[in-house]
Amino acid sequence: MKLKLLLLFSLVITAFFFLVSCDTYDKVTTLNPKTGRFNAYNVNVKITTASKANTDTLKKLIIVPNSSYWIGMVKNMNYFDEIMTFSDMDMDITKKGLADKIPSLTDKIGLNRAYNLYRPFFVLYFTQELKNNQLYFGLALYDPGKVETIFENKVFVNHSVLDRTDQKTMYPLFNSLLDYLHGLEKIKTKK
Numbered sequence: 725m726k727l728k729l730l731l732l733f734s735l736v737i738t739a740f741f742f743l744v745s746c747d748t749y750d751k752v753t754t755l756n757p758k759t760g761r762f763n764a765y766n767v768n769v770k771i772t773t774a775s776k777a778n779t780d781t782l783k784k785l786i787i788v789p790n791s792s793y794w795i796g797m798v799k800n801m802n803y804f805d806e807i808m809t810f811s812d813m814d815m816d817i818t819k820k821g822l823a824d825k826i827p828s829l830t831d832k833i834g835l836n837r838a839y840n841l842y843r844p845f846f847v848l849y850f851t852q853e854l855k856n857n858q859l860y861f862g863l864a865l866y867d868p869g870k871v872e873t874i875f876e877n878k879v880f881v882n883h884s885v886l887d888r889t890d891q892k893t894m895y896p897l898f899n900s901l902l903d904y905l906h907g908l909e910k911i912k913t914k915k
Contacts, residue, residue, distance in 0.1 A: 751890055752796030761902065762800075764895035771900065773876040777846075777867060779908050785845040787813055797898055798848065803905050808845075817842055835868035844869060848901075853878065863897045865904075875904050 756763050783805050788794040790809040798807050808816070810829055817826050817838065825841050828834035839845060851862040862878035877900045879893055 752793055752800065753890070753895070754800045755802065761899045762895035763891065764899055765891050767879055767892055767896045769877050769879050769896050769900040771875075771877050771904070772862075773864075773873055774904055774907075775872070775874040776911070777874045777908060779905075781844045781869075782846055782905075782908070785843065787845050787847045789849060794848075797894070801898065801902060801905075803902070813838070813842070813845070832868070832871050835866070836871055839868035846874075851876065851878065861893050861897065863901055865901070875901065877901065877904075 753762055755761060783803065785806045785808065786798060786804040787808050787810060788798050790811050795807055795809065798804060814829055817823055817829075820842070822838075822841055826834060826837045829838060835847065845868065847866040847868065849864055849866065851860075851864050853860045853862070859881045860878040861881050862876060864873050865875035866872070867874045877897055879896055881888055881893055
């Protein structure tokens with residue numbers, strides 16, 4: 725009897741690790757060449773903000789959080805001409821002698837000063853919201869020139885670790901952002 729329970733327990737643990745190992749956590753991936761999207765589960769991504777933007781400016785420079793995951797994912801979107809982290813931009817501002825005029829990149833005033841004195845850019849960042857005991861992850865695209873968020877999406881995240889995989893959260897969010905960016909391009913070409 726003990727042997728059967730031990731075998732059953734081993735089988736359950738193996739099955740659990742097999743299920744978990746199929747998906748990834750914070751793993752940079754490339755677009756599927758057939759679909760032009762990141763391979764993701766079909767989850768409901770809600771768009772909460774989607775405003776028009778100047779795509780010429782938007783494509784030139786995007787600022788992302790200081791992590792290789794963000795740099796890799798945004799690079800693999802194949803949309804932006806240049807990608808910088810906040811640290812990269814801070815160092816470049818200092819090199820150009822603008823640190824006295826742009827003392828901070830952590831608030832809207834500092835970002836607006838950097839946009840006007842350094843060069844135009846947009847900021848992409850991660851959002852997390854707990855609403856009515858429900859957790860949501862999202863992406864937001866901020867325009868420091870207009871001092872407003874021009875795009876924001878979110879996806880419900882179950883409290884289970886199994887639902888926090890890239891395929892169920894981040895990849896669908898990045899795909900939603902890609903849809904928005906390509907939609908802006910279509911509007912531009914119709915003009």
